[in-house]
Amino acid sequence: MEIDLNKFRKLIPINSLYEDNLLHLARESTLERRSKGEILFEIGDQSPDSLFLMEGEVLEISVENQKKIVRAGTEEAHYALANLRPRQFRAQVTSETAVIARVDSKLLDKMLAWGQFAPSASTEGMEVAEFEGNGVEDGEWMMAMLQTSAFLKLPSANIQLLFQKMKEYPVKEGDVVIKQGDPGDYYYMIKAGRCKVTRPSDSGTTVLAELDRCDSFGEEALISDVPRNATITMLTDGTLMRVSKNDFLKLLKEPLLNWVDLKKASKMVREGAVRLDVRLESEFKKSRIKGAVNIPLYMLRLRAPRLDRTRKYILYCDTGLRSSAAAFLLSQRGYQVFVLKGGLSALPRHH
Incomplete structure (x- = not known):
């Protein structure tokens, strides 16, 4: 099976890639046809891939047994299925068949960072x-x-x-x-x-x-x-x-960036640090951390002057790749920036 590029271009945040990078990502991604009843992943799954529903229907079930149906072609299906790691949902095919696009999350995040440069x-x-x-x-x-x-x-x-x-x-x-x-x-x-x-x-x-x-x-x-x-x-x-x-x-070595784990980041927030989400606006609207500020990486140069230089900023994205690029840009401009290790995947729960 070949990926339908018209559908692939609508996926978020893939839709923000340069065309050459989008085509490269499509070549590196795979399509899988799954049958009714098949489990795509369980709660706690740590797979590094992002799964997008291209055809069919999938049921997501949370730890609290909350259920949600995702149907291909809908706005919900433009986002990866339960993309936070470890997975907070179990995903099962409910249609007769379903087609899943499997995308390397780290490669996607790196390409999103490349767009900045x-x-x-x-x-x-x-x-x-x-x-x-x-x-x-x-x-x-x-x-x-x-x-x-x-x-x-x-890096x-x-x-x-x-x-x-x-x-x-x-x-x-x-x-x-x-x-x-x-x-x-x-x-x-x-x-x-x-x-x-x-x-x-x-x-x-x-x-x-x-x-x-x-x-x-x-x-x-x-x-x-x-x-x-x-x-x-x-x-x-x-x-x-x-x-x-x-x-x-x-x-060859990653520039000196200030990395912090979740415990340290939480302590800094209590002391006045600001959480800065550098994902796309659409990703931020889909899932966010309470109290976080959103400045997408591609807008950082334009909006950086509005930031308070007296505050500390904890940057995050899905994996830490885009946020490390953002931290490099902001540190060049004299801001006190820190990067959350592992990005959103470091969080036990995400709302």
């Missing part, structure tokens, strides 16, 4: 991020880079700094970018052009690989602190983006 906004309501003086102007290239395996492993809060540290490096066909045996100095990403990876062999030179747009190279020598183990030569004219060894190593 894109240099051009094609999605309504998304704010344009500023990148000054670093030569990174190709939004299409940036969004493609954000979907590579290297960036999938990168969300590092992404803006990494793009700011990148320097454009024009190259010509035949240029040797990296020479085997040299010390590592830069990490490279290909914005345009192609290159080859070679090493000497008994027969002369062996081509190990050819690299194309959005491929990256040079990390092994930087991480391991050993000489370059291959030579990289340009096959065409092109443009590389490069980051110095120090910046690369620093940005």
